[in-house]
Amino acid sequence: MKQLFSFIRKEFHHIFRDRTTVMILLLMPVIQIILFGFALSTEVKDTKVVVLANTNDDATQRIIDRIDASEYFDVAIMAHNSSEINAAFRDGKAKLAMVFENHFSENLKHTGTAHIQLIADATDPNAATSFMFYAINIINNYQQDISQSQAGGGMIQPEVKMLYNPQMISAFNFVPGVLGMIMILICAMMTSIAIVREKEMGTMEILLVSPMKPIYTILSKIAPYFVLSVINFLTIMLLSVFVLKVPIVGSFTSLFAVSLLYIFVALSLGLLISTITNSQLAAMMISGMGLMIPVMLLSGMIFPVENMPPFLQFISNFVPARWYIDAVKTIMIKGLSITTVMKDIGVLVLMGTVLVTISLKKFKVRLE
Amino acid sequence: MIKYLLKKEFKQIIRNPFLPIMIFMFPLLVLLVFPWAASYEIKNLNLSVVDNDHSSYSRRLTQSIISSNYFRLTDKSASYNKALKSIENNKADIILEIPQNFEKSIINREPVKVMLSANAVNGMKGGIATTYLSMIIGDFNATLVSELFPEMAGSSSNIIQIDSQYRFNKHLNYQVFMVPALMVMILTLLCGFLPAVSIVFEKELGTMEQINVSPVPKITFILAKLIPFWIIGFIAITIGFLVAWLDYGLIPVGHFYIIYAFAAIYIFAISGMGIVISNFASTLQQAVFIVFFFMMLFIMLSGLYTPVDSMPEWAKWIAAFNPLKHLMIVMRSIYLKGSNFTQLGGELAALLGFAVFFNGLAVLSYKKTN
Amino acid sequence: MTKRFGSFTAVDNISFEVKKGEIFGFLGANGAGKTTAMRMLCGLSIPTEGKGTVAGYDIYTQPELVKKSIGYMSQKFSMYEDLKVWENLELFGGIYGMSDEIIKIKTDELMASLNFEEERDKLVKSLPLGFKQKLAFSVSIFHTPKVVFLDEPTGGVDPITRRRFWEMIYDATARGITVFVTTHYMDEAEYCDRVSIMVDGRIEALDSPENLKKQFHAKNMDEVFQQLARKSTRKAD
Numbered sequence: 021m022k023q024l025f026s027f028i029r030k031e032f033h034h035i036f037r038d039r040t041t042v043m044i045l046l047l048m049p050v051i052q053i054i055l056f057g058f059a060l061s062t063e064v065k066d067t068k069v070v071v072l073a074n075t076n077d078d079a080t081q082r083i084i085d086r087i088d089a090s091e092y093f094d095v096a097i098m099a100h101n102s103s104e105i106n107a108a109f110r111d112g113k114a115k116l117a118m119v120f121e122n123h124f125s126e127n128l129k130h131t132g133t134a135h136i137q138l139i140a141d142a143t144d145p146n147a148a149t150s151f152m153f154y155a156i157n158i159i160n161n162y163q164q165d166i167s168q169s170q171a172g173g174g175m176i177q178p179e180v181k182m183l184y185n186p187q188m189i190s191a192f193n194f195v196p197g198v199l200g201m202i203m204i205l206i207c208a209m210m211t212s213i214a215i216v217r218e219k220e221m222g223t224m225e226i227l228l229v230s231p232m233k234p235i236y237t238i239l240s241k242i243a244p245y246f247v248l249s250v251i252n253f254l255t256i257m258l259l260s261v262f263v264l265k266v267p268i269v270g271s272f273t274s275l276f277a278v279s280l281l282y283i284f285v286a287l288s289l290g291l292l293i294s295t296i297t298n299s300q301l302a303a304m305m306i307s308g309m310g311l312m313i314p315v316m317l318l319s320g321m322i323f324p325v326e327n328m329p330p331f332l333q334f335i336s337n338f339v340p341a342r343w344y345i346d347a348v349k350t351i352m353i354k355g356l357s358i359t360t361v362m363k364d365i366g367v368l369v370l371m372g373t374v375l376v377t378i379s380l381k382k383f384k385v386r387l388e
Numbered sequence: 389m390i391k392y393l394l395k396k397e398f399k400q401i402i403r404n405p406f407l408p409i410m411i412f413m414f415p416l417l418v419l420l421v422f423p424w425a426a427s428y429e430i431k432n433l434n435l436s437v438v439d440n441d442h443s444s445y446s447r448r449l450t451q452s453i454i455s456s457n458y459f460r461l462t463d464k465s466a467s468y469n470k471a472l473k474s475i476e477n478n479k480a481d482i483i484l485e486i487p488q489n490f491e492k493s494i495i496n497r498e499p500v501k502v503m504l505s506a507n508a509v510n511g512m513k514g515g516i517a518t519t520y521l522s523m524i525i526g527d528f529n530a531t532l533v534s535e536l537f538p539e540m541a542g543s544s545s546n547i548i549q550i551d552s553q554y555r556f557n558k559h560l561n562y563q564v565f566m567v568p569a570l571m572v573m574i575l576t577l578l579c580g581f582l583p584a585v586s587i588v589f590e591k592e593l594g595t596m597e598q599i600n601v602s603p604v605p606k607i608t609f610i611l612a613k614l615i616p617f618w619i620i621g622f623i624a625i626t627i628g629f630l631v632a633w634l635d636y637g638l639i640p641v642g643h644f645y646i647i648y649a650f651a652a653i654y655i656f657a658i659s660g661m662g663i664v665i666s667n668f669a670s671t672l673q674q675a676v677f678i679v680f681f682f683m684m685l686f687i688m689l690s691g692l693y694t695p696v697d698s699m700p701e702w703a704k705w706i707a708a709f710n711p712l713k714h715l716m717i718v719m720r721s722i723y724l725k726g727s728n729f730t731q732l733g734g735e736l737a738a739l740l741g742f743a744v745f746f747n748g749l750a751v752l753s754y755k756k757t758n
Numbered sequence: 759m760t761k762r763f764g765s766f767t768a769v770d771n772i773s774f775e776v777k778k779g780e781i782f783g784f785l786g787a788n789g790a791g792k793t794t795a796m797r798m799l800c801g802l803s804i805p806t807e808g809k810g811t812v813a814g815y816d817i818y819t820q821p822e823l824v825k826k827s828i829g830y831m832s833q834k835f836s837m838y839e840d841l842k843v844w845e846n847l848e849l850f851g852g853i854y855g856m857s858d859e860i861i862k863i864k865t866d867e868l869m870a871s872l873n874f875e876e877e878r879d880k881l882v883k884s885l886p887l888g889f890k891q892k893l894a895f896s897v898s899i900f901h902t903p904k905v906v907f908l909d910e911p912t913g914g915v916d917p918i919t920r921r922r923f924w925e926m927i928y929d930a931t932a933r934g935i936t937v938f939v940t941t942h943y944m945d946e947a948e949y950c951d952r953v954s955i956m957v958d959g960r961i962e963a964l965d966s967p968e969n970l971k972k973q974f975h976a977k978n979m980d981e982v983f984q985q986l987a988r989k990s991t992r993k994a995d
Contacts, residue, residue: 040674044681051685059703060694062512067697109555111731112721115697128548135549142557143724144565147695152552153519163548175494176449176529178522181505183475188511213673301589304676305406309414317425322693324510326432328425346478353509356476392852396841403840403881594834601800601830602853603822757801757821 023232027240035214035244042248045210049202049252050259056194057264063190067151070097070105070114077125079134083162087118092154105139115141116151184269184354191264196348197321199256199279200341203249204286204315209307211245211290216303219294234383242287249283269355278351278361281368282344288375289340295382315341343367389604393612397586401616407582415574415624419631422570423563426693433517435459436471436480443491445532452528453484458520468503475507482506482517494532556641556724563636568719569692571628572654572712576686579621579655581679583613584662588675591666600756607751614659621655622648641726647719650732653739654715660746661711667753686712711742759808761794768794770959771808776905776938781931783947784940785979786956787987792940793909795956799938800907801825813904826854829898829906829935833913835890837897839883843874846882846897854901868896888919892926899930906930908939912946924949947979955986962986 036042069087073080088095096114099105108114119137121127128134138155142148185192218224218241227237253276260266268275289311297303316322318332319341325333336342347364350356358365401407435453439446454461462480465471474480485503493500504521508514557564590596599609625648632638640647662679669675689703690696690712696704707713714735721727729736761769769791776782786792797803799812801821810817813827837846844865851861869878872892877885885893891911899906908927912920924946927937939950947953947967954964963970963986967979976982 038671038674040669041677044677048681048684052688055685055688055703059699060688061698062694063698064695065698110725110727112717133547133549135551138550138552140552140554142554142560143720144695145554145557145560145562146565147697148554148557149560152554156550156552159548159550175497175499175533176525177499177501178504178518178525179501180518180522181503182508182511182514182518183505185508185511185514188508188515190511192508193510217673300672301585302406304673305410308676308680309410313418317422323426324513327427332421332425349509350476354476360476389853389855392849396838396845396849399845400838400840593839594832594836595838597802597832598830598836599853600802601825601828602850603826603855604853605822757804 024236024240027232027236028243031214031240032244032247045206045248046252046255048205049198049256052198052202053195053256053259053264056198057191057259057266060194061190062146062150064092064147064150064154066094067092067116067147068096068114069093069116069118070099070108071095071118071120072099072102072105073118073120073124075120075122075124075126077123079125079128079166080120083120083136083159084118086158086162087155090154090158092151109139109141115147116155118155189264189266191260191266192353193349194322195256195260195264195266196345196352197319199253199348200282200319200321200345201312201315202252202256203279203283203344204289204311204341206245206249206252207283207286208290208293208311209304210248211242211287212293212303212307213300214245215241215291215294216297216300219298220300235380238291238383242291245290246283246287249286250280253279253283266353268352270351271358274358275348275351277358278344278347278365278368281365281372282340285340285344285368285372285375288372288379291379292375292382295379314339318342320345337367340368340371390608390612393604393608394615397612397616401620411578411620411624412627414577415571415627416631418570418574419567419628420635423566423636426566427562433459433482433513433520434462434474434480435521436462436474436483437464438466438468438471438483438485439464440488441486441490445491445494446486449486449490449525449528450484452531453521453524456520456524458524468505472505475505478507480507481513482521484521495536497537561636564638564724565720567628567632567636567638568723569690569716571625571632572690572715572719573687573692574624574628575621575651575655575715576658576683576712578624579617580658580662581683582620582662583617583659584666584669584675584679585672586617587613587663587666588669588672591670592672606754606756610663610750610754614663617659618652618655621651625651638723640723642722642728646728647722650715650718650722650736650739653736653743654711657711657739657743657746660743660750663750664746664753667750667755686710689713691716708738711739714738714742759795759798759805759810761791761798761803762806767959769798769805772954772956772959772961774954774961774964776936777951778904778936779931779934780952781927781937781939781950783950783953784938784956785942785944785947785953785983786940788942790956791959792956796907796909796938796940800828800830827904829901829903831894831898831906831908831911833910835894837882837890837894840881842879842881843885843893844869844878846893847900850897851900854903856901864900868900872896888915888922891915891919891923895923895926899935902933903935905936905938908937910941911939912941912943920946944978944980944983947983953979955983957986957989958991962989 071084073084084095087093093116097104097108099108105117108117117139119139121135124134136159138152140148140152182188218227228234257268261268290307293303293306297306318325318336319339320336321341325336325342328336343364347361350361351358437450439450450461453459463471463474465474468483468485471480471483475483483503483505485505487500487502490500502525504518506514506517554560665678665682666675669678689707689710696707696713699707718732718735721732759769760767760771772795784792784796794803798805799810799817801817801824804818812824815823815827817824838849841849847865847868848861851864856864869875877889882890882893895908895911898908912923915923920943927939931937941947950967952964952966953970954961956962963982965973970982971978974982974985976985
């Protein structure tokens with residue numbers, strides 16, 4: 021035991037000597053949380069609008085005012101003809117154009133119908149559908165307000181309740197994802213690099229030949245990254261609760277337990293990677309390309325898995341992060357008990373066991 | 389002298405077991421897989437209905453929701469609590485609870501409330517689900533009104549007809565949006581990351597010292613490192629164009645030479661940045677990490693995942709210093725809108741500025757003697 | 759010359775001259791400051807204080823001219839392992855300004871004299887250690903520099919290979935190349951014209967091996983070194 025601890029201490033010294041890397045490892049979750057929490061959002065705000073209204077009458081002005089007053093829009097340009105609209109789009113000065121037909125108010129009063137044309141820059145189709153939607157809503161609301169069939173308009177009243185995340189804060193969706201990614205990064209990537217570096221330098225053989233059991237060698241290599249992951253987990257939790265105001269609704273113990281499980285799986289992944297390559301560069305490439313990208317894309321961290329084509333959804337099942345993120349969302353944000361996530365836990369346990377078994381087998385082969 | 393160094397660099401790249409694969413496979417993989425995975429489109433919203441009224445109106449309401457094609461009915465539950473289980477299991481996204489006196493209230497012209505409970509873990513999804521559902525309910529409401537109380541409806545109806553049009557991307561194709569952005573990401577990884585790694589690798593091996601002891605001038609060495617990766621970058625984008633065309637039917641509206649010109653400036657800038665990082669890193673692991681860290685930051689703040697326009701002011705400010713963000717605007721604009729140099733003047737200036745800054749810094753910070 | 763890193767003085771006011779065509783041994787324990795001193799002479803590091811000229815050029819003001827006239831072989835034998843034998847020669851020859859024809863001719867000569875005909879097209883990483891060592895040395899003097907700096911060139915090879923290596927060094931001096939070599943193998947000190955012994959950053963002895971043995975009443979250089987090393991207070995790195 022004492023041997024083990026002295027080796028673990030040596031590993032810690034090794035790692036902390038490289039201050040830059042350690043700083044980045046500890047800083048990355050903080051920065052990601054801040055960015056995801058405050059900077060990244062899919063909400064459209066202050067979309068620039070260009071308006072073409074040759075008759076600047078009452079109804080036109082009212083509608084324009086409502087659009088401008090809305091937080092989603094900012095009426096930036098009053099155009100005089102359609103080529104000005106085209107130019108505004110080309111130069112990126114507006115994303116939405118509103119064209120009122122001539123004699124708008126008159127037509128509305130006397131014929132009962134009038135036309136507005138909404139043209140959206142659909143380069144970003146999501147944003148386009150969003151603000152188109154909001155614009156139509158605003159116009160519809162105006163129409164309802166001036167319409168005299170007021171009484172019939174409000175019989176069935178929808179009452180809306182947003183479960184788990186009443187203010188629809190996007191951070192609720194992102195925080196579990198950040199957790200998933202940071203852990204994999206530290207545990208899988210860093211662990212595999214550390215072990216492979218030892219192999220590259222040739223000191224691994226010395227360790228294996230020593231009276232210390234190989235399992236202890238492995239444990240000592242893993243220990244510092246385990247600790248770093250736990251620190252990062254706690255950091256992220258603190259930031260979530262106090263800075264992002266994302267509460268931990270469910271049991272913290274359950275959350276911690278599931279996270280430990282995930283860390284275990286990630287560490288075994290790192291171990292496995294270290295057994296298949298002898299070069300640090302290769303270990304980095306594999307964990308970088310082979311892990312990061314699937315995690316970012318297919319784990320549900322940013323893009324919802326439900327939207328993906330079936331083939332990708334199938335592959336997503338093999339990404340440990342996907343199960344972990346699901347479990348975190350259920351426990352942390354929905355506040356449900358750990359029994360609800362038995363499936364996720366089961367899958368993670370299975371993955372962990374398989375990975376560890378393969379790695380240990382390969383490790384033993386190395387010895388012979 | 390540079391010809392000898394260039395020969396060496398090319399030979400090393402070709403003989404490397406990983407690099408050639410990465411250079412060809414990586415762009416292919418990213419462009420083929422990413423656009424399918426990366427979408428925020430909300431499709432197939434799952435609805436759970438708790439119908440406490442079991443009346444013809446409540447059934448009609450449910451029917452009209454389903455026929456709107458936005459929602460899929462996953463289950464009908466006897467109680468709200470049972471329905472909640474579906475949400476907990478992620479089988480349903482939203483619950484509609486219709487109260488017992490639904491039909492009666494409507495016939496008596498009394499207001500009646502229906503409960504919409506949405507899973508808002510994904511706030512956007514929850515918002516869209518409730519909004520769509522509310523809209524459908526509103527339409528249903530209007531239909532009922534015109535049936536039951538025809539004297540109310542139809543009187544001085546002021547109808548504003550809205551004609552909505554989508555420009556540059558008529559079919560609201562998300563792939564069209566992602567592909568140009570992905571090309572930027574690929575370029576960044578190939579031309580920013582790889583040269584940096586290559587230099588730090590030589591530092592670790594010790595061959596860098598051999599070069600520093602020789603009369604090779606700083607600039608020559610740096611150029612010899614960069615040029616092969618510039619060429620690789622061009623190859624990568626060309627592959628990108630082919631994939632975009634063959635797989636997604638995407639052809640840029642604007643001119644190719646403008647894209648290549650911008651790409652050249654960008655590659656120049658980003659490889660300079662890679663060199664700067666490599667000058668300050670002493671081990672390979674450090675270099676990889678620092679580059680990775682910056683890449684991650686830049687990618688997140690570039691508009692690849694979420695629009696820069698949606699960011700708060702301070703984030704927009706940081707994004708202004710992000711070369712990726714500018715190139716993404718360039719790529720998307722040229723591909724979808726056919727923009728030219730004048731229209732992209734701001735981006736041109738920014739990218740040129742970055743190129744000069746990073747490469748100047750690279751040459752200054754590379755020290756043969758210290 | 760003096761070199762300080764913060765409060766640590768690695769090289770403490772050393773002074774010496776190396777004559778043209780000499781084999782000058784720069785000895786000392788690990789951590790004594792040999793490599794630091796050599797790096798200053800090669801233009802890799804700027805002295806904190808002092809002066810130096812190599813091949814007639816000032817190491818402060820003319821480092822690039824110094825580099826044109828010297829050769830260097832490091833402990834790691836820094837050649838490009840993923841390049842072939844002849845490719846390394848072509849690269850370094852080209853860097854030092856040799857024309858393509860001359861490079862070709864001299865490569866052929868070198869391959870013949872080293873009996874490397876079969877190895878010519880092999881990647882350096884596939885060569886055994888002794889071959890790599892010979893090749894590294896040959897690369898360092900390929901462009902016939904005025905001075906060649908060798909940093910612990912014989913690390914890790916067997917005594918016979920070491921002996922052969924020193925024969926190559928003698929050949930080089932016969933061609934007029936000055937050899938400046940650091941080593942911690944004291945028996946190799948016997949092969950040098952003059953040696954200096956560094957202890958804790960200072961030169962504690964500087965003379966021919968015979969004179970030093972007389973001065974310290976020692977049978978061999980090893981004993982001379984032992985006597986001096988006892989005074990050392992610095993730990994090896």
